[in-house]
Amino acid sequence: MSTNAISGTTGASNAAGTQSATAAANEASDRFLKLLVTQMQNQDPLNPMDNAQVTSQMAQISAVTGIDKLNNTVAGLGGSLAQMQMLQGASLVGRGVLLEGNKLAVNAETGAVGGGYELASAATKVQIDIVNSSGAVLGTVTQAGKPSGRQSFEWVPPEGTDTSNLTFKVTAMNNNTAVSATPLMTDLVNAINTTDGTLTLELLNGGNTAYSKVKAIA
Structure with a gap:
């Protein structure tokens, strides 16, 4: 019974952490896009940003977002592994x-x-x-x-x-x-x-x- 309680608490904690990290990643992406649009609107007409610069900056934010998603996935796997260890370890009690x-x-x-x-x-x-x-x-x-x-x-x-x-x-x-x-x-x-x-x-x-x-x- 205690194992189930531990598993439930761990699962809720992992879910909350994942949602928080996802929200933070989305917020960072929105801020980046707003800054990029503002930069393009106020760029020097005589020296505008070329396509390579825009593509490079877009690639950077995509990479950051991808890393955040990967971190969330790894964190979720780590939580699942911890729960499996607890369940397997419970069978050792008394041995x-x-x-x-x-x-x-x-x-x-x-x-x-x-x-x-x-x-x-x-x-x-x-x-x-x-x-x-x-x-x-x-x-x-x-x-x-x-x-x-x-x-x-x-x-x-x-x-x-x-x-x-x-x-x-x-x-x-x-x-x-x-x-x-x-x-x-x-x-x-x-x-x-x-x-x-x-x-x-x-x-x-x-x-x-x-x-x-x-x-x-x-």
């Missing part, structure tokens, strides 16, 4: 997304925590350190023989461990050479909004994040 970040997600069924990472190239050994809010390492997950691309991991915390605000750090090596590893986290979409025409997701743990930063949708 999980994968994006860059190092916060651990808790599996409500098993109690395990997990995350992911993306390797720039293959790694013979990957070490994932589980860190609490104080910076202490609570545990370590070691993986071997991982190819380039996205990987995942899970860690089962000891009983009684506070699993809130846990983060992780990834260190990857290919024999003795360091491999770049980007941490990936999962989060839940609570709501959506648009900021300056950009679709933004309001995440449970990650705050406001641009939709363009989402790498996958659960």
Whole structure:
């Protein structure tokens, strides 16, 4: 229901803006024609304007009017695109997304925590350190023989461990050479909004994040 309200308001705003811009363009065209007629009526009889001059000035006003119409069309398309983004984004509410970040997600069924990472190239050994809010390492997950691309991991915390605000750090090596590893986290979409025409997701743990930063949708 709120989406329809947003769409209706946006459509009315776009229509009002288009009408205003069209009226302004028509007014400018009328002023130009009146000035041109006045100029021709008061021109020097011994040195009148030639056809090329008149044609040139008429072409200028036609070009300006055409640009105004093009701008109005683009503005209308932009408004329609924003409405489509909102409608598509509404389907993401309540769903999980994968994006860059190092916060651990808790599996409500098993109690395990997990995350992911993306390797720039293959790694013979990957070490994932589980860190609490104080910076202490609570545990370590070691993986071997991982190819380039996205990987995942899970860690089962000891009983009684506070699993809130846990983060992780990834260190990857290919024999003795360091491999770049980007941490990936999962989060839940609570709501959506648009900021300056950009679709933004309001995440449970990650705050406001641009939709363009989402790498996958659960």
